[in-house]
Amino acid sequence: xxxxxxxxxxxxxxxxxxxxxxxxxxxxxxxxxxxxxxxxxxxxxxxxxxxxxxxxxxxxxxxxxxxxxxxxxxxxxxxxxxxxxxxxxxxxxxxxxxxxxxxxxxxxxxxxxxxxxxxxxxxxxxxxxxxxxxxxxxxxxxxxxxxxxxxxxxxxxxxxxxxxxxxxxxxxxxxxxxxxxxxxxxxxxxxxxxxxxxxxxxxxxxxxxxxxxxxxxxxxxxxxxxxxxxxxxxxxxxxxxxxxxxxxxxxxxxxxxxxxxxxxxxxxxxxxxxxxxxxxxxxxxxxxxxxxxxxxxxxxxxxxxxxxxxxxxxxxxxxxxxxxxxxxxxxxxxxxxxxxxxxxxxxxxxxxxxxxxxxxxxxxxxxxxxxxxxxxxxxxxxxxxxxxxxxxxxxxxxxxxxxxxxxxxxxxxxxxxxxxxxxxxxxxxxxxxxxxxxxxxxxxxxx
Amino acid sequence: xxxxxxxxxxxxxxxxxxxxxxxxxxxxxxxxxxxxxxxxxxxxxxxxxxxxxxxxxxxxxxxxxxxxxxxxxxxxxxxxxxxxxxxxxxxxxxxxxxxxxxxxxxxxxxxxxxxxxxxxxxxxxxxxxxxxxxxxxxxxxxxxxxxxxxxxxxxxxxxxxxxxxxxxxxxxxxxxxxx
Numbered sequence: 001x002x003x004x005x006x007x008x009x010x011x012x013x014x015x016x017x018x019x020x021x022x023x024x025x026x027x028x029x030x031x032x033x034x035x036x037x038x039x040x041x042x043x044x045x046x047x048x049x050x051x052x053x054x055x056x057x058x059x060x061x062x063x064x065x066x067x068x069x070x071x072x073x074x075x076x077x078x079x080x081x082x083x084x085x086x087x088x089x090x091x092x093x094x095x096x097x098x099x100x101x102x103x104x105x106x107x108x109x110x111x112x113x114x115x116x117x118x119x120x121x122x123x124x125x126x127x128x129x130x131x132x133x134x135x136x137x138x139x140x141x142x143x144x145x146x147x148x149x150x151x152x153x154x155x156x157x158x159x160x161x162x163x164x165x166x167x168x169x170x171x172x173x174x175x176x177x178x179x180x181x182x183x184x185x186x187x188x189x190x191x192x193x194x195x196x197x198x199x200x201x202x203x204x205x206x207x208x209x210x211x212x213x214x215x216x217x218x219x220x221x222x223x224x225x226x227x228x229x230x231x232x233x234x235x236x237x238x239x240x241x242x243x244x245x246x247x248x249x250x251x252x253x254x255x256x257x258x259x260x261x262x263x264x265x266x267x268x269x270x271x272x273x274x275x276x277x278x279x280x281x282x283x284x285x286x287x288x289x290x291x292x293x294x295x296x297x298x299x300x301x302x303x304x305x306x307x308x309x310x311x312x313x314x315x316x317x318x319x320x321x322x323x324x325x326x327x328x329x330x331x332x333x334x335x336x337x338x339x340x341x342x343x344x345x346x347x348x349x350x351x352x353x354x355x356x357x358x359x360x361x362x363x364x365x366x367x368x369x370x371x372x373x374x375x376x377x378x379x380x381x382x383x384x385x386x387x388x389x390x391x392x393x394x395x396x397x398x399x400x401x402x403x404x405x406x407x408x409x410x411x412x413x414x415x416x417x418x419x420x421x422x423x424x425x426x427x428x429x430x431x432x433x434x435x436x437x438x439x440x441x442x443x444x445x446x447x
Numbered sequence: 448x449x450x451x452x453x454x455x456x457x458x459x460x461x462x463x464x465x466x467x468x469x470x471x472x473x474x475x476x477x478x479x480x481x482x483x484x485x486x487x488x489x490x491x492x493x494x495x496x497x498x499x500x501x502x503x504x505x506x507x508x509x510x511x512x513x514x515x516x517x518x519x520x521x522x523x524x525x526x527x528x529x530x531x532x533x534x535x536x537x538x539x540x541x542x543x544x545x546x547x548x549x550x551x552x553x554x555x556x557x558x559x560x561x562x563x564x565x566x567x568x569x570x571x572x573x574x575x576x577x578x579x580x581x582x583x584x585x586x587x588x589x590x591x592x593x594x595x596x597x598x599x600x601x602x603x604x605x606x607x608x609x610x611x612x613x614x615x616x617x618x619x620x621x622x623x624x625x626x
Contacts (some may be wrong), residue, residue, distance in 0.1 A: 191609070218604035220568055226597070229580040239557075241598050261577055262600060265569040278569065285573045306573040322570055329570060366567050373565060393611070395567045411611060440568060 027425035043081030044104030050158035059166035064427025086123035188434035232266035276310035359402035388425035518543035545589035563616035575600035
């Protein structure tokens, strides 16, 4: 009996550690900017469910742009601006620190504030800068880059509030909008389960994993609606490929394509009015665009070879797609109004699974060179191709909505896992998976 | 009595001739039933040899049926990397499936196409379909009705071998006939 209990508790531990997907940074912290998120001051009696400073530190690290200092390496742990010893921080080349305060208001309700402090400015002025205002010298605190208003929140919202703080900090320091409150959708395959295929959504960091569908038959290719309320995906639950649109809030599902042959690769247009998809009902895989309002289907390509994997340009005027019309699969674009087709890639044996970067200036793809599959980026103006990853069997790259990071699936040991690479290829990390294979990640738009 | 003796002679020899004939016209149904008819007519006479031939014939047909059934046991075909061409070693197997489907017009078969895990999932769906269609077309060229054959591609989603070695990849590049 004891043994049974032990094995059950081991199972539970394994389960909870799986839920808490952490991050394993594999490359690229050297070039990152040091930052310290000092443990927040807490005045209250309720137990805090989460460590806000830890969540922010992890977010900033995962962006690839910051190296968060661990509390053990901090010269001091100030909780108010006036306690800061600027020289102690600047001696350690830590240019920016974040401090914060949390109070409990009543059971289940908290208030938090935080400040971003520029150590360099502070050490110059000693925290007592003066400026002219209305012809008079007045004291300023220009070393405080940002001071939040008090944020009131529920006990269940700790992680969300911490991610919102990360968004603000990231934007203040980089000028790039943060994407820490976004989600990822992916397919989990647990090989020995009765219903092995699961479509799952989770916070971008893997927390709050939520099952959307569980099936005996494969699930594939989730694509977010631009308002992040729906997913389109492929399901084989009826022993053939079909495309469904799934409302994440109501849970309702609608079948939108069930033709003979392939019904695949759904991709939502940036304005949400159309869905690009692949059908082989007329003989071989072709790109179609479905108007979601009128339900009118327009055929985009007409070619005897494989055309697949459509993905929209940010302006919604073009689709990039994979085609074998020139021999081996390469990426092409088609103007959806004129139907004009242009080949985009020429480097490597094959290029597949293309998508435009959010600024529309580059393409991200799966490149095959000497039999190896890696994520690569091509500058559309110069045509220069940069291979971003060194992992094995890389596929399904998907952008963070700010264009800063790419999530993709890769082989690690014997399992398919998710990994991150920064768009410049310098920062790399792996999301450690639980049991089974993790595939087809799709990063949500801003929520 | 001479005419009677001649008749007796013919009764013995004629089936031998037809039997000899029928072995050369292997698998000709009409010849076989003719032989059987002759045999039943002569059951009152010395029919040892005729019965032997019928037995032999039956055994041959049974053997052929067993062979066809054994061939039909093979319901999986493997493909080269990136290829969808049917290899010559599967011709006999597909002929056996085609014969069964021709003989049983109400029978239906689903051909599943699969790919290995290299390349993107949706491209592999397209590759898997090309393999399934290649088998479907081959069966139709052997006289199987298009209405009896359907295809579905699972791409890389249902690997047979999860080792991700070259040997594993080779096992996953397959088409499967499912009745």
